[in-house]
Amino acid sequence: MPIEEVCDSVSAENDAKKGDDVPFLLEEREKEKVPWKEVLRRKVEKKCSCSSARVKALVVDSIPIVKWLPKYQFKNWIIGDAMSGLIVGILLVPQSIAYSLLAEQDPIYGLYTSFFASIIYTLLGTSRHISVGMFGVLCLLVGQVVDRELTLAGYPSNTNQTTLGNVDNITGPICDRSCYAVTVAATLTFTAGIYQVLMGLLQVGFVSVYLSDSLLSGFATGASLTILTSQIKYFLGLHLPRAQGWGSLIKTWISLFKNLRHTNICDLITSILCLLVLIPTKELNDRFKAKLKAPIPFELFVVIAATLASHFGQFEETYGSDVAGNIPTGFMPPQLPNWSLIPNIAIDAFSIALVGFAITVSLSEMFAKKHGYIVDPNQEMYAIGFCNIIPSFFRCFTTSAALTKTLVKESTGCQTQISGLVTALVLLLVMLVIAPAFYSLQKCVLAVIIVVNLRGALRKFGDIPQMWRVNRVDTIIWLITMGTSALVNTELGLLVGVLVSAFCVLGRTQSAQVRQLGQAGDRELFEDIASYKGLQSQPGVAVFRYEAPIYYANQALFKKSLYRNVGLDPLKEKARRRKLEKQRNQKKGGEDPKQEMDVSTNVYLLQHNSVHTLVIDCSPVLFLDTAGVNALKEVCKDYKELGVNVLLAQCTSSVIESLRRGGYYDPKKGTKEIQFHTISDAISYAQSLKSQNGDCDTVV
Secondary structure, X not given: OOHHHHHHHHXXXXXXXXXXXXXXXXXXXXXXXXXXXXXXXXXXXXXXXXXXXXXXXHHHHHXXXXXXXXXXXXXXXXXXXXXXXXXHHHHHHHHHHHHHHHXXXXXXXXXXXXXXXXXXXXXXXXXXXXXXXXXXXXXXXXXHHHHHHXXXXXXXXXXXXXXXXXXXXXXXXXXXXXXXXXXXXXXXXXXXXXXXXXXXXXXXXXXXXXXXXXXXXXXXXXXXHHHHHHHHHHHHOXXXXXXXXXXXXXXXXXXXXXXXXXXXXXXXXXXXXXXXXXXXXXXXXXXXXXXXXXXXXXXXXXXXXXXXXXXXXXXXXXXXXXXOOOOOOOOOOOOOOOHHHHHHHHHHHHHHHHHXXXXXXXXXXXXXXXXXXXXXXXXXXXXXXXXXXXXXXXXXXXXXXXXXXXXXXXXXXXXXXXXXXXXXXXXXXXXHHHHHHHOOOEHHHHHHHHHHOOHHHHHHHHHHHHHHHHOHHHHHHHHHHXXXXXXXXHHHHHHHHHHHXXXXXXXXXXXXXXXXXXXXXXXXXXXXXOOOOXXXXXXXXXXXXXXXXXXXXXXXXXXXXXXXXXOOOHHHHHHHHHHHHHHHHHOOOOOOXXXXXXXXXXXXXXOOOOOOEEEEEOOOOOOEOHHHHHHHHHHHHHHHOOOOEEXXXXXXXXXXXXXXXXXXXXXXXXXXXXXXXXXXXXXXXXXXXOOOOOOOOOOO
């Protein structure tokens, strides 16, 4: 039926019902009810149908490079992609070696990890700009699990002695500490990747929306404090075991202070010199990044200079400095994960999978929005999952997107993930040819590189006053998440942050208030009387708005707030009447108590402006549950007993449906179903009521 005819029919129907007490009505559409079996059948047919078009679409969706590579604009994009890939590759060389230290792995495995992740994400990722590789927080989590499992297996701390002969390994009958650490990290990475792929299959990419920016920022900052603390022992050249359990940060600082007398002076001087070079140069890069075509790779320069100084100065032999050691070239044969370890690390792997996915999706969506394209969260889940599963067979550890390298990638002209292939070529050259040259590189230099790259996260402490002024709730979430991650336990910090965020959302519905509304002149505009001047209220009619859903957790607060704002609590009034009735029964003779009660009630109502109708604006009420519907029924019933009508206005269709299912209407008694689509309609209807003690029409 044409729109004009529908409007005419509705108008004709309304015109036929003349009268001030009949508001404008809309004719509801009849909803087609499809049996659940039919719905299930359709979905199964859609998912399981097999055709050439379906197969093609599945391949394109699963391997996005198939879709965008044929459209690659070689002349316009190749220079930017090549430049960004080269710069990121150069930056990744020292960082890959450094973050291997954080994950309790040998340096070569950091290069492996960055190499494989760059290639796999290029094939499967939907973001054009993010750089996938090692992320400090994930390396920390991996290192904590590896160190815990090494301790449980009986390996001594910070040694490479072959002490256990009963640990299975495909490369030989005996597995030393380094070999077992690699096995634990690879198994952990494989399990985390499986979790991520399963979440992608279950289409749960939407979970990223529950991890707010304040939560992720607080978690990253708290983890950064733990990372900083874990690297101080390398600054000082101390051989200390990694603290385990809750409060590891405090335990580590206590251990550091107890062992200060064993500081290696050579490592300490080297650390100070590297800090004095890297901090100012990194600041210069940040300050002049708009003028520089590419950031200057000072980290690489420091690594080269420190390696040469350590080699020719024989720091390891003369001063006992810890060095990177032998870094082999080429690739090792793939090996399977240690299946027996999976039960021990399953929970850790889940938290790592969630953090890696959240960081990747957050960064990919941020840069997609900036450059005007769309990313698929579920496909990102697949991509990052396979960036963990496949490399785990080559002794790699967990990866995700990294903000610093992504910013470098974007600022140097990146257009597509072809830059990731260029980065992989740079890393391949290092692994095949250059890697052994870093044998003499001191571990304290790698620790300095890690700490310097934490500057962005640590600067968040200076933003706390501004965060507090902008949003106190988000600041509280940030502080609790950060404090728990740093002072108690890193993984627990993420869980606590999620719970605190959920309770804050719940608390906001608990703190919602009923607002009394007034009308702005003759306009169809009703706002809070306490917030704006010059608003008018209608005689005998009070309009209120509740700015939250009404459900089991806040239905009591809704009623309490409504009664307080109306100034007439039906429960207290009924209790007062019962008290008077009791006094009447006890009183013998004298003044008629019934007359006393009536006079008192009339005086009470007169003191409240003789309100005969309450209009509740339900436009902010997104949903009602059974408790919410019952709360509205109780409000209507309680006020009806006092001669006050309750009308609902501007309900959404879902709220109307909830009211119907919840029995708010009573068709058997012939109760009218009147839908007040505007507050003005409800007020007009209320003013047409002849008696303040009339029927309480159940309306929506």
